[in-house]
Amino acid sequence: MPKNNGDLEMTPEAMRESARRVVDLLVDRAETLRDSRPWDGEFARVLAERFHQPPPEEGREVSEVIEQMAREILPLAARLDHPRFFGFVPVSPTWPSVLADFMASASTVNQCTWLTSSGPSQIELTVIDWIRQWLGCPEGAGGLFVSGASAAAVHALVAAREVGGAPASPALYMSDQTHSTIARAAFAVGVRHEHIRTLPSDRQCRLDLELLADRVAADRAAGITPIAVCANAGTASTGAVDPLAAMADYCEAEGIWLHVDAAYGGFAAVTEHGRRALAGIGRADSISIDAHKWFFQPYEAGCLLVKDVRTLERPFALRHDVIQDTIWGANHPNVTDRGLQLTRTARALKLWASVQTFGMAAFRRAVSRGLELACRAERRIRNDPNLELLHPAELSIVCFRVRPADLDEDAIDTLNKHVLASVFWDESCYISSTTLRGTLALRLCITNPATTWADVRGALDLVVRLAADWATGNGGAEAQARGRAVPSQD
Secondary structure, eight states: OOOOSSTTOOOHHHHHHHHHHHHHHHHHHHHHGGGSOSBOOOOHHHHHHHHOOOOOSSOOOHHHHHHHIIIIITTSSBOTTSTTBOSSSOOOOOHHHHHHHHHHHHTTOOTTSTTTOHHHHHHHHHHHHHHHHHHTOOTTOEEEEESSHHHHHHHHHHHHHHHTTOOSSEEEEEETTSOHHHHHHHHHTTOOGGGEEEEOBOTTSOBOHHHHHHHHHHHHHTTOEEEEEEEEBSOTTTOOBOOHHHHHHHHHHHTOEEEEEOTTTGGGGGSHHHHHHTTTGGGSSEEEEEHHHHTOOOSOOEEEEESOTHHHHHHHOOOOGGGGGGGTTTTSOOGGGGSSOSSOOOTHHHHHHHHHHHOHHHHHHHHHHHHHHHHHHHHHHHTOTTEEEEEEEETTEEEEEEOOTTOOHHHHHHHHHHHHHHHHHHOSOBOEEEEETTEEEEEEEOOOTTOOHHHHHHHHHHHHHHHHHHHTTOHHHHHHHTTOOOOOOO
16 A cells, blocks of 8 residues: 555545545446335345454555445445335435535544634524524524534533423423434433423324423422423424424423424425424424434534523533633633534535525525425325325324225235335335324335435335235235335234
8 A cells, every 4th residue: 555654644636536536436336326225134144244354464555445345345235316215204415515524524523612623613503593594593592513403402501401491300291103313312411211291292293291290390390490392393204393382382481491402303394384384393491303314414413502501501611621722712702612512524515515506596496305205105005095194294204004995904904014014125215104093004204305206106105006016915926026024013
């Protein structure tokens, strides 16, 4: 391997050549993505035999390492940017955002203080203010970029706990549709498991305000202190949006911190439809939102907004002698004073770069596409006698199942489990499932701007065909013909 004087250096030409090869491989991947499978993987035993080896004492050519990563490691994963990947919450990052991550990494930016990174720090403040305006938060609101909604929730609940006086017996309230990251964050900040109140949602999968008020009153009477209520702005299961304005009214009246989990659905606010669906979100005390979900950024691009940035700075702005030189820029915002991390990458740069490249009109169209395709999928499901809509399209998610007329509930559930497993191995598309009121639901989440109606329709047609195959006893035979075993879903 060509080197300069240091053992860990490469010549400029070797650096350029290896970087060109990486770019070629990534562009080739992008060009052939639609024709590839949405998912591939391997069993742990096989991969351990292949890779679980001692580190080499002497290195090898970087070209060999790059090829191995491209051919043997990175393809063994879900291709979340595939236009027919409808499971979980897909991600489809723009190329300028990928380049921005590459440039920030190679520039060794530590965006902790104004002294170490004034340029990237200003970009983060700018992008945070963009998001503040998109969500309708008041002037003076701010925050920071974090790894994702899990970290954002921890920061938000630390602020909520401290604003509430750090009570001895704190409690948090959420619906049964709220993501598990909220419960984990609550426990991390000192809320005991038995004081994490999970309330049953209504028929629209929204939090029931009457149940919330009753539980808060009962807890206060028992000496338990409510520190936060979590609202959903697009649940991961159905895309449901809680009654945000009414929850803001209640929390303001009761003096309880309102946190909104908008990790998946928040960026719908850049569209007119999304602004209506998320009305009231800007009144929250804190909001978590992930640009690596529905705003087309690479991981990690989570963001936390708070109504008053001082609620973050009071618990987190702690100093150490080793960074006392940051007196240069002391009158400037140091983003690290708002959160747990000192060492921070320039996470906001990628969002800034992609918006600068394409403009907001293109982003609005891209988000709107997911909304439109989900509504069209709902209509297709309603019009198919073999399918049952279990939850109408909300934001870009629609939930349904196969329901032949001549089967009882247990048989229908078993059939849908088989269909889900068969779709998994069919390899032409990828969908996932959730459970709604005890019923297994097949679930499409449509966020990729490259997805077409033909892709969505093809996934629904595949589900219907596979159900018919299983009903006639051909499903297992077809899977075996493809050399795959259909795993049990039990």
